Amino acid sequence: MGRLVLLILIIVTIVLLWKAFGPQTWGNGSPLRRKGVNSKQEGLSHKGPDDDPDFLWNIEKERFKKRRAQEAKDAEEAERKRRQELREQQQREARGDKRSENTRDEQRPNGPENSDGPDAPKDGE
Numbered sequence: 001m002g003r004l005v006l007l008i009l010i011i012v013t014i015v016l017l018w019k020a021f022g023p024q025t026w027g028n029g030s031p032l033r034r035k036g037v038n039s040k041q042e043g044l045s046h047k048g049p050d051d052d053p054d055f056l057w058n059i060e061k062e063r064f065k066k067r068r069a070q071e072a073k074d075a076e077e078a079e080r081k082r083r084q085e086l087r088e089q090q091q092r093e094a095r096g097d098k099r100s101e102n103t104r105d106e107q108r109p110n111g112p113e114n115s116d117g118p119d120a121p122k123d124g125e
Contacts, residue, residue: 050056
C-alpha cells in the first residue's frame with residue numbers, strides 16, 4: 001500500500017513539474033507565459049501611466065529641460081549682476097578720479113613758484 005501512495009506522489013510531482021517547466025515555456029524566457037495568453041495581452045501589461053517606460057522617460061526629459069532652463073536663467077542672472085557690479089565699480093572709480101583731480105587742483109595754487117613738477121627748479125640748483 002505504501003508503494004502505491006509513493007507512486008501516486010511521484011506521478012503528481014512529475015505532472016506539476018511538466019506543467020510548470022514543460023515545452024510551453026521553452027524558448028520564450030518566461031515561465032509565467034501560458035499557451036492561452038496571446039502577445040496582444042502581453043503588450044498591455046502596463047496598468048497605469050507610471051508603469052509606462054516611454055511616459056517615465058518623457059517626464060524625465062521634461063524635468064531635465066526645466067532644470068537646464070533654470071540653470072541657464074540663473075547663470076544669465078549672475079552674469080547680469082556681475083556686469084552691473086563691474087559697471088558700478090568703474091563708475092565709482094571714474095567719479096573717484098575726478099574728485100581726486102579736483103581736490104589736487106584746489107590744494108595747489110597755479111603759480112610757478114609752487115609747482116612740484118619734474119621741471120621745477122629745486123632749492124640750490
